[in-house]
Amino acid sequence: MSHSLLALPAGFDIKAAHVAAQWKCEKPLNCCRIDAKSQFVLVGGEWATPERVNIADGKIVKLEGGHESWVFDAAWSADSTRCVTSGGDGRLVWWDLTSEKPVKLHLVQAHKGWIRTLSVSPDGKTLASGGNDGQIRLWNMADAKPLATITASKRDIYRTVFSPDGKLIASGDLMGAVVAWNVADGKETARYDAKPLHTYEGGQQVDFGGVRALAYTPDSKLLAAGGLYKATNPLGAVHEPIGLVFQTSDKKMIRQWVANAIPGGIFWSFRWLADGSLVGASGGSTGGFLLFFKPDGDKEIHRLGLPNILRDMDLAADGLTIATAHHDRHLRITRLIAKKA
Template sequence: MWKNPSEYFATTTVKYFERHKGEVNSCAVSPDYQLLLTCSDDSRIHVWEAKSGLLKHKVTGHTGPVKECCFSPDGALFASSSHDCTVRIWRVDTADCLHVLTDHTKSVETVTFSPDGTCLLSAGWDRLIILWEVQTGQKCNTFTGHQDAIQCSAFSTDGSCFATGSWDYTVRVWSVSKEAPERVLKGHKGNVSCVGFSVSGMVASGSWDKTIRVWNPRSGALIFLLNGHMDWLRTLAFSRDGILLASTGHDKMVRLWDCENGKCIKVVKGMLEMTHVCIFSPEGTLMLAGAMGLHQSQY
């Protein structure tokens, strides 16, 4: 599938999704890649048909900038986190709000579903990590330890643990069951802005220090230190097979890395603004990159 990445990017086309009236903070692709979510500083969430670009739902309810959005693994629900200190869970088909989760006391920067879809994780400026039961909206557990705001989070592919990145310059790996102690990954010299797990269990983290670090979360050992971005890292994503890692930043470019040797194998330039988001589609044949105020699909 990915034997020749250069050929893959040689036929790039662009599709635009432009309806928000504020900075676009996050986007998410549905598991079947039929829908796209975007959320913005305009306090709104938009649900789009990915192929046609048709706006299906203009979702309102948050009273502050919406910082992150994500689909549930089965594609039936989506969640959003906001500067208004709430997390909301919504139905995809109707865009009705099922739960408003209100235990955070400051802006909620990150939200993500567990791989089985039964739990939702949220975290933010109050330094709290809260695990919620999706069906009932009840709080399951609270995790503490970061010394500053938490900006990003990700579950491992088996759902047994999750990672969080913070303005305290650390990545922390937590056991969902709390049976195992947390692992603190140190080395970044700036705020940690994005984290992700590969299918093999590696953790990647990107930072305002312009670097990406790839770790073994069990031992805490650093596997790769990836340099090349010229500005803050904004987001990263592993391909489903774990062979590739894509990263984006404020330097208006997307970099593609080989996870077997840590080499950068492709640089996609020419983004119109600071590149804000990057996602592989579920089958791994599409990479979606988004800039502030618009979204661009790289085919």
């Protein structure tokens, strides 16, 4: 059964996935977000300056003067003229991208500590930010006005995502708690047990793992959460990627996706594809991979090895273009379509 409500793009073929372009940025990358028109990618990396990369030619525009720390996530306005970036400085910065040099519109000290995750509601009006202070904050995307605060966890919020109807915002934290919150009143509506994504290693005495990836199916019937497990040596990068699939109707976990022969990896990002499969971006000591799964099977149905370890991934609205952020400073563009002759 497919949970996709999307029309299959012409030529869509995950087995034909290939890297179509790669563009070098200034520093090792942490995140990447594609705009609605599939023209640009915002990237943040191991420095305070986000960059906008033109997918077609790799031309880079720097967004300077907004942050004092690394940039961990970014979000686009629906019309691609503005964006918001978040960083380790706890700031949200709204940018106007219509002129040649990006203009800072608003700078908000939004969270205490890092803001690891941003997401935009399907109607483009509301921005959600999730921070190390355990809070989800909702903002008016248009003018940066705060709308609501949800105290979601006692620990770091790693990932947030809106449900396809925009009524819920789901959060995932360090401890493997996945919770859906009602956007209208901030109340908890569902809690999913994603504890396999959390590790406490007694010898090393560290909490580790967390919900690094989170994605609803377009029909909202499934929620996939990803991260790592088998963390036998968290401090030494020995852990494997894992995805958990929950039914939203009864909150039951129906599937555990594990990768074959990736002893060092984390799922950093999930995206559902038009054919009802899911692509997971795994990066770790084994390398960088795009792994494809179906919700009715435990095993990956395809994988694409990438040239370098990755840390984030996004899917363009065209359903065919994938951006990945890599440690070797490259933004890579993968196409789910046969190579042009």
